[in-house]
Amino acid sequence: DAKTTQPPSMDCAEGRAANLPCNHSTISGNEYVYWYRQIHSQGPQYIIHGLKNNETNEMASLIITEDRKSSTLILPHATLRDTAVYYCIVRVGPGNTPLVFGKGTRLSVIA
Amino acid sequence: GAVVSQHPSRVICKSGTSVKIECRSLDFQATTMFWYRQFPKQSLMLMATSNEGSKATYEQGVEKDKFLINHASLTLSTLTVTSAHPEDSSFYICSARDLAAGTDTQYFGPGTRLTVL
Numbered sequence: 001d002a003k004t005t006q007p008p009s010m011d012c013a014e015g016r017a018a019n020l021p022c023n024h025s026t027i028s029g030n031e032y033v034y035w036y037r038q039i040h041s042q043g044p045q046y047i048i049h050g051l052k053n054n055e056t057n058e059m060a061s062l063i064i065t066e067d068r069k070s071s072t073l074i075l076p077h078a079t080l081r082d083t084a085v086y087y088c089i090v091r092v093g094p095g096n097t098p099l100v101f102g103k104g105t106r107l108s109v110i111a
Numbered sequence: 112g113a114v115v116s117q118h119p120s121r122v123i124c125k126s127g128t129s130v131k132i133e134c135r136s137l138d139f140q141a142t143t144m145f146w147y148r149q150f151p152k153q154s155l156m157l158m159a160t161s162n163e164g165s166k167a168t169y170e171q172g173v174e175k176d177k178f179l180i181n182h183a184s185l186t187l188s189t190l191t192v193t194s195a196h197p198e199d200s201s202f203y204i205c206s207a208r209d210l211a212a213g214t215d216t217q218y219f220g221p222g223t224r225l226t227v228l
Binding site: 036045046098102 | 145156206217220222224
């Protein structure tokens with residue numbers, strides 16, 4: 001079972017920042033937070049992951065609260081091509097544990 | 112990021128036939144690959160974990176004799192759907208772990224859409 005809770009859907013205006021929340025109140029100390037997205041009829045795309053520090057890459061920023069019970073994925077300037085289902089997943093670090101997907105958040109970027 | 116390919120991208124077959132789907136890690140070696148299935152408007156469901164050189168580990172409810180997995184090399188895993196039936200029609204997605212630089216990130220293939228008539 002997924003260990004995260006996400007809103008089922010969100011809208012965002014094109015060019016604005018998209019802030020996608022995720023609750024993971026039962027996260028363990030050795031579990032990372034991963035974000036993936038799936039554009040319609042494609043395989044999931046890795047976005048970013050983190051343990052406890054905020055992370056940023058060319059795609060997005062990940063803000064993790066100090067108690068690690070929730071996080072926010074930020075797409076700084078959303079475009080129409082960012083319309084997708086975004087999955088927040090917690091998983092133990094290095095090891096053979098696979099990613100377990102919940103229902104995710106369907107983000108619609110509107111022109 | 113690392114690249115994972117799948118072949119074919121789309122297949123239509125008759126009921127009772129077998130279909131093989133290939134998953135390749137193109138620029139890294141993957142000792143572990145995963146197979147997922149996704150039905151319309153649903154999330155990805157893990158089917159099995161494929162380890163190079165050993166038997167796959169199947170999730171509860173997934174028939175190992177129906178979904179044959181072979182991971183014969185560090186860059187190739189195959190999923191064979193045997194005696195396919197219409198209820199096996201789905202989007203099959205593979206994933207491979209990239210352990211380079213200690214990142215341990217899973218990368219996904221583009222998926223294979225199977226339609227059984």
